[in-house]
Amino acid sequence: MRLSRYFLPVLKETPAEAQIVSHRYMLRAGMIKQASAGIYSWLPLGFKVLRKIENIVHEEQQRAGHIPMLMPTLQSADLWRESGRYDAYGPEMLRIRDRHDRDMLYGPTNEELITDIFRSYVRSYKDLPLTLYHIQWKFRDEIRPRFGVMRGREFYMKDGYNFDLTKEDALHAYNRHLVSYLRTYERMGLQAIPMRADSGPIGGDNTHEFLVLAETGESEVFYDSQITDLKFGDRQIDYDSVDQCQAVLEEFTSRYARTDETHDEAVWAEVPEDRRRVARGIEVGQIFYFGTKYSDAMGATVQNAEGEQVPVHMGSHGIGVSRLLGAIIEASHDDKGIIWPEGVTPFHVGIVNLKQGDEEADAACQALYDSFTTLGLEPLYDDRNERAGGKFATMDLIGLPWRITVGPRGLKNGVVELTSRRTGESEEMPPEEAVKKVAAIYAAL
Amino acid sequence: MRLSRYFLPVLKETPAEAQIVSHRYMLRAGMIKQASAGIYSWLPLGFKVLRKIENIVHEEQQRAGHIPMLMPTLQSADLWRESGRYDAYGPEMLRIRDRHDRDMLYGPTNEELITDIFRSYVRSYKDLPLTLYHIQWKFRDEIRPRFGVMRGREFYMKDGYNFDLTKEDALHAYNRHLVSYLRTYERMGLQAIPMRADSGPIGGDNTHEFLVLAETGESEVFYDSQITDLKFGDRQIDYDSVDQCQAVLEEFTSRYARTDETHDEAVWAEVPEDRRRVARGIEVGQIFYFGTKYSDAMGATVQNAEGEQVPVHMGSHGIGVSRLLGAIIEASHDDKGIIWPEGVTPFHVGIVNLKQGDEEADAACQALYDSFTTLGLEPLYDDRNERAGGKFATMDLIGLPWRITVGPRGLKNGVVELTSRRTGESEEMPPEEAVKKVAAIYAAL
Incomplete structure (x- = not known):
């Protein structure tokens, strides 16, 4: 993309309403614009990152064998009356009346709707296991929306639901989600720690939240420092293997890691003192096993091998897709702006032309642009007639991990400058080498 | 994908509520399930096609230089009061009150919101031309939703907005949209004819609707038969070229083609009688140039080269993404089911194993499956333990354009059977040749 187009x-200026760094930078970098309280338009740069995150979530869910679909944003109140949650859910639920005076609501979550779909079609244990998921806009009418996309009212979320014959199978689905979430967050450059959590209105005993450590996190967290040494890395997991998934769960959840909601001083005291860490964290996902809570209430049964009708065991599993943009920025920035991890950067590389209009500089930039495009990478080429300082400030603010600076002086020596946004280090090299180096970094992802 | 998973x-059975063929087949093929009146869940197969269509729209919009972003589903009523449409819009607008008693609405279209974004940031003619678009869920509270996704209440639509300094520039943007729409529909296997239309509540004189001919279309259409001979084909268009875009507009709109709303008997009479056709059509898109209607009302001005503040010229341009699934099925089916055009098919090829459990048949199917996957194509492998008749009926219903049938008898002669869904013709050949043939068809798209 050429910046001029x-x-x-x-x-x-820094917008006065933004209290945390991710909100400030998303506004300043032209990623979002508030449409009304807690509701945002995603400007082109923000939308690009949102799609990258969405695509990673899709890829990792499907790798785990989960099946994508899409439920609507608006739901009928009737299903929520069946589960008993229509009255139980507080004023965060946006209730709507349509022109025929039917009670509707803007879905804050989808346990009822997915259970209704399941019970409409599935009759036999032979059709299990089954995990369906979707990524859709949801609405929670927060009384005081704030922190930009971190605590908005209209938000984009992946929610998935597993249906299994037995508790044992459902716990494997739970573990499978935990594994896939670890991979998902790592691909976004995040370390998200699974912590034992409270189930809240979803229900159920088994639940973990995934938290990204950040000073601005809404939760206080307590953890054993050994946990931050764990990496999922590029290990190959067979998602059908109960043992492999169970082993990952044990590895990543056996050490103490809890939020203030579940913190237990007695257990905490058993962690060696030099490994105890108290910090703050941002929740970016949560997994639940809640058994037959919804299948009992809504009659979602299957016939088992013995011919009996039994309620299915379910769980639900969420990733806060739009909130992740905020979490990533909170975890990865400096005082000049955002520093995108390579896995989610809106453009792979920035090209800064120090002397727009100079024949050689223009041609060299165009050649770089074409080389990257041919390789399937997306450059952002600042081809505006502006001063170098302004161009660098923009590139630093929007946080592309790699920048190539092209100027007449360097070109005389046959070189351009390749700069890492994260370290700030620059290196001179011939243009073709810069292309090769950047391409190799993305190829290795 | 293995069907068993x-x-x-x-x-x-054919669902009683479905009056038209696309609705019937989408229900029967497990593509959608009604969640409430006019609101659908997209089951996995339906969601896959929806994404394919969405991706084609994204690709063609970006090819034309239009910039993707995303506006929220819910909007504040205030902007609509500024444009005067809050009161003008009838009961189709879903009005909502949030917990703070603020008037909100579920966006049926986005002229106000995009104009607000534009006026917040753009000051100079130097930032023009600009075309922003998004693909987002919208809501129109139809009094009698029907025909499945063809006339739903919650629907998925691409809407784009151009901002230009002059009427002349805005008309080029209009033409650019027309060209990109022709390409878009052809990639989906559709012939969509631009017809002179009524502007309705959007406003403006220049507007064309794109109609797909189908017996179940909601509009009566009148056209010169020469128009159906036109093909956009694989011509290369420079979207920046005013002349090239204008030439396409003239080629595709100079012959008589109108809906009942704009039909003019006097002009119609001038069409040679043997070329006059009266038929029915489904609207799948519409483009508008409406000048300064919204920029005047909402103060969206830029400074021109002479230093004066002038209102920008705008247009808006829509493609009914979710409705397109219905339109494609209406235009492409037979009495056995859907016939997907290759450009939008949910899976590229079906593999039917005639004897599940037979060692050779299973191995041959698996080898085919792996070959396609390696080539980046998605097979749907019917690996269920069912009779051949049932497997064929399912494949015919869901409409994959190509099917490979694998059975012990053929394998003894080293062959499988490749069948075209459209013609029903089958040909025996070695498995590798079937893979090559199918891959070549998709590579040519």
Whole structure:
């Protein structure tokens, strides 16, 4: 993309309403614009990152054997009356009346709707196991929306639901989700720690939250420092293997890691003192096993091998897709702006032309642009007639991990400058080498 | 995907509520399930096609230089009061009150919101031309939703908005959209004819609707038969070229083609009688140029080269993404089921194992499956322990364009059977040749 043809409305001033760094940078980098309280338009740069995150979630869910579908944003109140949650859910639920005076609601979650789909079609244990998921906009009418997309009212979320014949099978589905979530977050450059959590209105005993450590996190967290040494890495997992998934669960959840909601001083005291860490964390996902709570209430049964009708065991599993943009920025920035991890960066590389209009500089930039495009990478080429300082400030603010600076002086020596956004280190090299180096970094992802 | 691990709840019976063929087949093929009146869940097969269509729209919009973003589903009523449409819009607008008693609405379209974004950031003619678009769920509270996704209440739509300094520039944007729409529909296997239309509540004089001919279309259409001979084909268009885009507009709109709303008997009479056709059509898109209607009302101005503040010229351009599934099925089916055009088919090829459990047949199917997957194609492998008749009926119903049938008898002669869903013709050949043939068809798209 050439910047002269893009829509990237960066702001010089820091918006007064933004209290945390991710909100500030998303506004300043022209990623979002508030449409109304807690509701945002995703400007082109923000939308690009949102799609990258969404795609990673899709890929990892499907790798785990989960099947994508899509439920609507608006739901009938009737199903929620069946589960008993229509009255139980507080004023966070946006209740709507349509022109025929039917009670509707903007879905905050989808246990009822997915259970209704399941019971409409599935009759036999032979059709299990089954995990369906979708990524859809949801709405929670927060009384005080704040922190930008971190605590918005309209938010984008992946929610998945497993249906299994037995508790044992459902716990394997739970573990499978835990494994796939670890992979998912790592691909986004995040370390998200599974912590024992409270189940809240979803119900159930088995639940873990995934928290990203960040000073601005809404939860206080207590953990054994050994946990931050764990990496999922590129290990190959057979998602059908009960043992393999169970082993990952044990590895990643056997050490103490809890939020303030489940913190237990007695257990905490058993962690060696030099390994005890108290910090703050941002919740970016949660997994639940809640057994037959919804299948009992809504009659979602299957016939088992003995010919008996039994309620299915279920769980639900969420990833906060839009909130992840905020979490990633909270975890990865400096005082100049965002530092995107390579896995989610909106453009792979920035090209800064120090002397727009100079024949050689223009041609060299165009050649770089074409090389990257041919390789399937997306460059953002700042081809505006602006001063170098302004161009660098914009690139630093929007946080592309790699920048190539092209100027007449370097070109005389046959070199351009490749700069890492994270370290700030620059290196001079011939243009073709810079292309090769950047391409190799993305190829290794 | 192996069918035994997929969720494809096909129905044997025809649902009573479905009046038109696309609705019937989408229900029977397990593509959608009604969640409430005019609101659908997209089951896995339906969601796959929806995403394919969405991706084609994204690709063609970006090819034309239009910039993707995303606006929220819920909007504040305030902006609609500014444009005067809050009161003008009838009961189709779903009005909502949040917990703070603020008036909100579920966006049926986005002229106000995009104009607000534009006026917040853009100050100078130097930032023009600009075309922003998004693909988002919208809501129109139809009094009698029917025909499945063809006339639902919650629907998925691409809407794009151009901002230009002059009427002339805006008309080029209009033409650019027309060209990109022709390409878009052809990639989906559709012939969509641009017809002069009424602007309705959007406003403006220049507007064309794109109609797909189908017996079940909601509009009566009148056209010169020469128009159906036109093909966009694989011509290369420079979307920046005013002349090239104008030439396409003239080629595709100079012959008589109108809906009943704009039909003019006097002009119609000038069409040679043997070329006059009266038929029915399904609207799948519409483009508008409406000048300064919204920029005047909402103060969206830029400074021109002379330093004066002038309102921008705008247009809006929509493609009914979810409705397109219905339109494609209406235009492409037979009495056995859907016939997907290759460009949008949910799976590229079906593999039917005639004797599940037979060692050779299983191995041959698995080898085919692996070959396609390696080539980046998605097979659907019916690995269930069912009779051949049932497997064929399912494949015909869900409409994959190509099917490979594998059985012990053929394998003894080293062959499998490749069948075209459209023609019903089958040909025996070695498995590797079938893979090569199918791969070549998709590579040519």
